[in-house]
Amino acid sequence: MSDAQIFHNPSCSKSRGALEILSDKGVDADVVKYLDAPPSRATLARILDAIPDEPGALVRTEDKKFKELGLRGADYTSRDAVIKLLLEYPALMQRPVVFVGNKAVIARPSEKVLDLL
Numbered sequence: 001m002s003d004a005q006i007f008h009n010p011s012c013s014k015s016r017g018a019l020e021i022l023s024d025k026g027v028d029a030d031v032v033k034y035l036d037a038p039p040s041r042a043t044l045a046r047i048l049d050a051i052p053d054e055p056g057a058l059v060r061t062e063d064k065k066f067k068e069l070g071l072r073g074a075d076y077t078s079r080d081a082v083i084k085l086l087l088e089y090p091a092l093m094q095r096p097v098v099f100v101g102n103k104a105v106i107a108r109p110s111e112k113v114l115d116l117l
Contacts, residue, residue, distance in 0.1 A: 002030035004116070006107075007047070007097040009035060015096035017110030022098070025117055029098075038090035044083045047097055050104035055082040057106060060092045 004022055008031050009015045022029045032039075039047070048055050059082055060066055061073035069089070076082050086093050096107045100116040107113040 003027045003100065004029040005032060005099040006030070007032050007034045007039070007093070007095060009033070009095045012095055014108050014110050018096045018098055018107040018113045021110055021113050027100075027117065034090055034093060034095070039086070039093070041083055041087060044086055045079075047104060048079055048082065050099060050102060051097070051106060053106060055079045058082055058094050058097075059085060060094050063092055065089065066092055 004027050006019055006029050008019060056077040059076045076085055094106050097104055098107050098113045103116055105112050105115055
């Protein structure tokens with residue numbers, strides 16, 4: 001069993017940075033490429049339960065796709081709205097999300113992963 005789990009997007013520098021920090025610290029991480037295997041409703045709920053942030057923090061409101069869809073950040077502050085959006089558009093999930101045990105952080109900046117270690 002891994003020491004950590006990271007919801008990872010290989011094209012994201014913050015995600016790569018967090019993975020590198022985990023590796024440098026000798027932490028064995030289960031890497032979930034969430035764009036290849038989108039998170040389920042239960043997984044999104046688990047993430048929202050574990051991060052110390054408000055639900056809206058999990059949404060990439062500055063993402064080009066978010067703007068192209070004509071969405072407004074103010075509409076995605078509740079847990080249910082965030083889950084519904086991310087089920088339809090998993091690419092709009094803020095990344096990386098790193099779990100150690102039952103605690104998680106959105107590792108932006110990448111060094112935020114150190115809060116879990």
